[in-house]
Amino acid sequence: MGKHRRQRSRRRGLLAPSLFTALSAVAVAAVLTGTHGLDLSDATAAGKAARSTRAAAAPAPAGGQAAATPVAAPSPSASASATPTAAPADPATSTATATATPAAHDAALGTTGPAPAGDRETETVGPLFSGALAAGDHFCTASVLHSATGNLLLTAAHCLGGTDGVTFAPGYRDGTAPYGTWRVTAIHTTDGWSRDGEVDEDFAILETAPSDGRNVEDVVGGNRLGTDEPFDATVRLYGYPAASETPLLCTNTTARQSEYQRVVQCPGYPSGTSGGPWIDTATGDVIGTIGGYQQGGDTDDTSYSAFFDHTIADLYAQAETAAS
Numbered sequence: 001m002g003k004h005r006r007q008r009s010r011r012r013g014l015l016a017p018s019l020f021t022a023l024s025a026v027a028v029a030a031v032l033t034g035t036h037g038l039d040l041s042d043a044t045a046a047g048k049a050a051r052s053t054r055a056a057a058a059p060a061p062a063g064g065q066a067a068a069t070p071v072a073a074p075s076p077s078a079s080a081s082a083t084p085t086a087a088p089a090d091p092a093t094s095t096a097t098a099t100a101t102p103a104a105h106d107a108a109l110g111t112t113g114p115a116p117a118g119d120r121e122t123e124t125v126g127p128l129f130s131g132a133l134a135a136g137d138h139f140c141t142a143s144v145l146h147s148a149t150g151n152l153l154l155t156a157a158h159c160l161g162g163t164d165g166v167t168f169a170p171g172y173r174d175g176t177a178p179y180g181t182w183r184v185t186a187i188h189t190t191d192g193w194s195r196d197g198e199v200d201e202d203f204a205i206l207e208t209a210p211s212d213g214r215n216v217e218d219v220v221g222g223n224r225l226g227t228d229e230p231f232d233a234t235v236r237l238y239g240y241p242a243a244s245e246t247p248l249l250c251t252n253t254t255a256r257q258s259e260y261q262r263v264v265q266c267p268g269y270p271s272g273t274s275g276g277p278w279i280d281t282a283t284g285d286v287i288g289t290i291g292g293y294q295q296g297g298d299t300d301d302t303s304y305s306a307f308f309d310h311t312i313a314d315l316y317a318q319a320e321t322a323a324s
Helices: 017-033 191-196 216-220 310-323
Strands: 112-114 125-130 138-145 152-155 166-168 182-188 204-208 234-239 248-253 255-258 261-265 277-280 286-289 302-306
Touching: 138 216, 138 234, 138 286, 152 286, 152 310, 182 310, 204 310, 248 261, 286 302
Parallel strands: none
Antiparallel strands: 112 248, 125 138, 125 166, 138 152, 152 204, 166 182, 182 204, 234 248, 234 277, 255 261, 261 302, 277 286
16 A cells, blocks of 8 residues: 555444445445545546557566656556547647536636746756657656755656656757756656555656756756645646647646545646646645546546655655665
C-alpha cells in the first residue's frame, strides 16, 4: 500500500447474519475494483499521458533506471480499455470553457488559456520528448524542482517506464526550445509505485544531465516542493497538450477527492498534460502534479493529483542525495 498510513477500523462485537452477508458482498466488490475504495476504480481510466505507439512497460524500480520507452502506467484491471481524449484544436488562440460532468465535483470551472511567454514560473515548465525535439513528439509535462543539485524535475510516475531518449525542454513553445534541452538520466519513484502502481504515489522525480555545462535550474530556476498544504489551496495548473505546441494555464481552487487525492476543475487539459505542476498561488510552492486517480483524470475538465506529504518529501530527499 506504499508509505501512507491509513487508519484501520476496529471490529467490536459480532455482526448480524444479514449485515455480514451485505458487507461480504461489498468486500468482494472491493477486491474486484481495487484497494482504493469502490469510488476510486481506475478500470475505465483514460489518463492524461499521451499514449506511446510502442509496447508498454512496468513502472521503473524506485531510484533506478530502465530501458523501456515512455508509457502510461498499467491499469489495475486487465480488462480495462484506455481511450485518449482529444486535444483542443488550438489552445494558443482561444480559452477553453466547458460544463462539468454530473460525476464531477460541484465546483466552478476555472478558465484555461495559453500560459504567458517569458514568465519565470512558466519557463520552469516544459514537455518531455521521446527522441529528438520535434513538434508533436512530446508525451507528458514536467517542471523544474528546486534542489541543492539543480538538476531535478517533477512529473507523474505513470509518464515514464525508462529514460532512453527522454529529454526535457523548459519554456518550449511553437516548436522551439529557447533555453535548450536536458537529457533525463534517472527516475526516482516510491516503492509503492514501483511494486504496485499505487495511485496515491503517482509522482516521480527525475535527474537530468548538464547541458552545455549548466544544470537546468541554473538556467530557468525551480519551484520549491510544498507538502501538507490544505486541500482548498488555490493553484496555477500548467500542462502541455500532446497535440499543441503551447502550454496551458488555469487558476482554480482544489478540493479533496479522497484521503490522498486532490481534484481541480480546469477545462481543456487533455492527453499530454500528465505531470503538469500545481503551483500554490499563496506560497509559490509546487503542491501537486497531474496524475494519481484515473492517471490524472479521464475527462479534459477534471484533473487529479496525489496528495503531497511526507511520502514525496522522503522521495525528494533520496533523489537529491542520489543526484549529488
